Amino acid sequence: xxxxxxxxxxxxxxxxxxxxxxxxxxxxxxxxxxxxxxxxxxxxxxxxxxxxxxxxxxxxxxxxxxxxxxxxxxxxxxxxxxxxxxxxxxxxxxxxxxxxxxxxxxxxxxxxx
Amino acid sequence: xxxxxxxxxxxxxxxxxxxxxxxxxxxxxxxxxxxxxxxxxxxxxxxxxxxxxxxxxxxxxxxxxxxxxxxxxxxxxxxxxxxxxxxxxxxxxxxxxxxxxxxxxxxxxxxxxx
Numbered sequence: 001x002x003x004x005x006x007x008x009x010x011x012x013x014x015x016x017x018x019x020x021x022x023x024x025x026x027x028x029x030x031x032x033x034x035x036x037x038x039x040x041x042x043x044x045x046x047x048x049x050x051x052x053x054x055x056x057x058x059x060x061x062x063x064x065x066x067x068x069x070x071x072x073x074x075x076x077x078x079x080x081x082x083x084x085x086x087x088x089x090x091x092x093x094x095x096x097x098x099x100x101x102x103x104x105x106x107x108x109x110x111x112x113x
Numbered sequence: 114x115x116x117x118x119x120x121x122x123x124x125x126x127x128x129x130x131x132x133x134x135x136x137x138x139x140x141x142x143x144x145x146x147x148x149x150x151x152x153x154x155x156x157x158x159x160x161x162x163x164x165x166x167x168x169x170x171x172x173x174x175x176x177x178x179x180x181x182x183x184x185x186x187x188x189x190x191x192x193x194x195x196x197x198x199x200x201x202x203x204x205x206x207x208x209x210x211x212x213x214x215x216x217x218x219x220x221x222x223x224x225x226x227x
Contacts, residue, residue, distance in 0.1 A: 004154070032211050039217070042115070042200045042217030043155065056214045090154065092213065100213045102202075104154035 002104035003027060004093050012111045013081050015076030021076040022110045029103070031055075031073040031096055034066060036087040037107070049074055050096070077108075085113045114138050116203050118218035125225045130189045133221045135201030137182040144177050144184040145202040145215055148195075155200060158186070163206060188223070196225045 003026035013019050025032055031050045035043035045058035049068035063079040072093070078085055088109050092102035116137040123131050135144060143162045147155040161184060162175035172189045188195055202215030 009225075012211065031212060035217075040220075042202075043215075044221050045214050045216065050212070050213070050216055054213065092211045096212055100143075100145075100204075101157045101160065101214050102147075102155075102215070104147075105156045106152075 003041065004091060004103050006089075006091050006105035006108050008108060009106070010109045010111075012113060014113050015081055015083060017081050017112075018077065018079045019081060019110065021078075021089050021091075021110070023074045023076070023093075023105055025072045025074070025091075025093035026103050028070055029093035029095045031094045032068055032072065032092070033092045033102065034059075034074070034076045035090040035104075037090055038089070043090055046076070081112045083112050086110060115216055116201055116218040117197075118201060118221045120221060121219070122222040123224070125191045125195075125223070127193060127225055127227055128190050129225075130187070131191060131223060133186040133188075133199050133201075133223070135184045135186070135203070135218055137203050138224045139178065139182065140206040141177075141182050142206040142211070144175075145204075146175055146184075146186050147200045147202065147217075148197045149200065149220075150197040158199075191223075191225045193225050193227065196223055198222050 005024045033048040034046040037043045047057040068074045088107045090107045091105045123139045146158040149155040177184045198220040
């Protein structure tokens with residue numbers, strides 16, 4: 001158990017819809033990173049939030065957006081869903097103490113039909 | 114650019130050893146290793162930093178060759194619990210840590226049989 005919780009665990013949407021995924025960070029962590037993991041692949045960095053500001057973004061279009069709240073929980077929003085957005089979305093929390101260990105949640109499995 | 118892991122898969126019997134390699138085409142600041150079991154979250158194993166020492170705990174250790182931009186994960190006397198997919202995650206050497214913005218390899222599937 002990492003202390004990072006994600007909801008929902010599974011989600012089915014249709015193409016064109018919008019989705020919001022949620023993440024509760026481990027206590028004491030001030031940084032949240034979101035990753036997309038396609039089947040059989042390694043996680044791919046989407047973006048990171050630190051102190052409620054976006055702090056780095058991977059190669060994902062603007063329809064992927066996020067928020068970090070004062071309690072360090074976070075949301076990932078995806079607009080205009082495409083079939084290729086089907087994947088496991090992982091949230092990872094960390095604390096900027098130089099070690100940068102990532103503590104992952106179990107993820108949200110998104111299926112876009 | 115995504116680091117390349119090898120082998121893609123390895124099958125062991127309990128007690129056997131394995132080495133998983135991670136190679137990058139760019140200069141690295143750090144290499145992270147994670148293990149993911151089916152349907153579960155990736156779990157942190159260790160971090161190796163540029164200029165740092167070889168790390169290890171229990172029967173799992175790792176090395177980082179900065180000049181070759183390569184890291185290797187060593188699993189000795191494997192146990193059934195070692196089964197899973199191992200990922201290396203890298204940070205490019207842009208003057209320090211990127212605070213967890215990792216580029217992961219494609220993973221190595223390790224299966225340990227009794």
